[in-house]
Amino acid sequence: MYWYSRLKSAVLWNSVLGESFVVFCGVRQGGVLSPLLFSFYIDDLIFDLRHSGCGVYVGSIFLGCLLYADDIILISGSCTGLQHMVNVCTAYGLRWDICFNPLKSQCITFGGKQPLAFNLLLNHSVVQWVSKLKYLGCYFIENNSRIDTSNGIRKFYGNFNNVMAVARRGLSEIATVHLVKTYCLPSVMYGGEVWSLSKAEYQKMNVMWNNCFRKIFNCCWRENVSPLLFYCKVLPLSHAIDQRIILFWKKLLVCDNASVRFLANFNRNHVRMFLSKYKIPSLNFSVNELKYRIWKDFVDDCVSHCKIVF
Numbered sequence: 416m417y418w419y420s421r422l423k424s425a426v427l428w429n430s431v432l433g434e435s436f437v438v439f440c441g442v443r444q445g446g447v448l449s450p451l452l453f454s455f456y457i458d459d460l461i462f463d464l465r466h467s468g469c470g471v472y473v474g475s476i477f478l479g480c481l482l483y484a485d486d487i488i489l490i491s492g493s494c495t496g497l498q499h500m501v502n503v504c505t506a507y508g509l510r511w512d513i514c515f516n517p518l519k520s521q522c523i524t525f526g527g528k529q530p531l532a533f534n535l536l537l538n539h540s541v542v543q544w545v546s547k548l549k550y551l552g553c554y555f556i557e558n559n560s561r562i563d564t565s566n567g568i569r570k571f572y573g574n575f576n577n578v579m580a581v582a583r584r585g586l587s588e589i590a591t592v593h594l595v596k597t598y599c600l601p602s603v604m605y606g607g608e609v610w611s612l613s614k615a616e617y618q619k620m621n622v623m624w625n626n627c628f629r630k631i632f633n634c635c636w637r638e639n640v641s642p643l644l645f646y647c648k649v650l651p652l653s654h655a656i657d658q659r660i661i662l663f664w665k666k667l668l669v670c671d672n673a674s675v676r677f678l679a680n681f682n683r684n685h686v687r688m689f690l691s692k693y694k695i696p697s698l699n700f701s702v703n704e705l706k707y708r709i710w711k712d713f714v715d716d717c718v719s720h721c722k723i724v725f
Contacts (some may be wrong), residue, residue, distance in 0.1 A: 418448075439543035440512065457482065460507045464489070467503050469496035473681060476674050483551055493532040497522075501537055517541070523548040525560040553606040562610050564603070568623060571603035575627055582631070591631050592647050599627075600655075607656050611685075617653045624652035641717045650713055656711045657689050664689075665698045665705070 422443075425432040443448040457703065461480055464470060470479015471490045479500065480669075481488040487504070491497035508515050517540035524530070524544075535542040547563055548555045578598060582591040603623075612620070628640040629713035644651060652659065664686040667679035686698070693712045 435608065453484070456511070457485075459511075460504065463503050463507055464500055467500060469493075469499045473678060474675060486550065488550060494530055494535070498535055501535060501542075505538060514538075521545045521548055523555065523557050525555075527558070529557070551606075553609070562606060564610070564612075564616065564620070567603040567605060568619075571599050571623065573631075574599040574602055579630065588631055589647070592628075592649065595627060595631070596649065604656070604659065607659045610656060610660070612656065617656070620652045620656065644716065645717055650710065654709055654713050657692065658706060661686065661689050661695075661705060661709070662696070662702060665702070668698060 422438040423435040424438050425435040439662060442452050464480040465477045469491055471492055479490050489500045491500055498582045507546055515537055517537040520537055520542045522535050522542050529544050546557045554566055556563050575595060578594045625640045628643050631638055632643055664679060667675055670676050693701060693709050695708050
């Protein structure tokens with residue numbers, strides 16, 4: 416009964432507990448009910464935006480508003496529509512005591528040039544236009560909406576240097592490879608399921624991955640690392656990225672959410688491009704079978720170019 420009506424907090428600093436104070440807003444961080452309560456609190460905003468007459472649709476599905484916790488994305492096909500959606504959010508904030516911060520908000524254009532004569536206003540302040548937008552840890556580039564992987568690559572090299580500092584103390588090469596796979600690889604592969612990389616970007620990823628194996632096994636920088644990858648049972652990074660994308664789409668097509676399934680089927684040609692690279696006819700195979708076919712493609716390539724010999 417008194418879960419929130421008598422909620423108090425205090426600051427603990429250097430083992431000293433300060434005076435308690437009453438909490439009038441917010442939900443308990445880490446609380447079991449907190450996600451449900453916040454969803455209940457913010458659901459009316461989604462309803463207002465859906466019925467505002469603005470925002471983008473795919474078929475009959477409204478996609479003008481994407482939320483993950485308190486991170487909100489508004490998508491509109493026009494500047495006027497976007498401003499109207501922002502006004503809806505402002506009005507909702509005034510009604511329910513939510514303050515949307517213009518300094519933490521940004522605008523970006525996909526599929527066209529940035530409108531020079533338009534300023535988006537939030538709480539009477541101009542929202543900044545940017546060429547690269549960060550959302551849920553991914554950096555989206557204006558116009559083409561591609562993902563910028565440079566930040567992930569920098570994190571990978573930072574984590575790799577930390578692993579190598581430990582490896583110099585006598586860690587075996589196989590143990591080092593395991594650490595790189597579990598500690599370094601996730602930093603660069605985060606969000607890889609939605610990547611659409613060019614041939615040059617695939618090459619950049621493979622160079623980074625191959626250089627790490629050369630460093631671990633103390634190889635010449637011009638030496639081919641395919642045999643090392645094979646005997647360590649590790650895919651080239653280009654294959655690993657494609658495998659993630661293929662398995663992600665397999666999950667989308669059988670998702671319980673009807674909207675997600677519709678969008679996945681709507682863009683089914685996107686995954687067919689990846690399947691054709693590995694001569695996979697469809698996604699009807701099991702996960703293990705899909706992984707096997709991608710691994711077989713790598714092995715066949717190594718054998719055909721005499722990189723490994725059985």
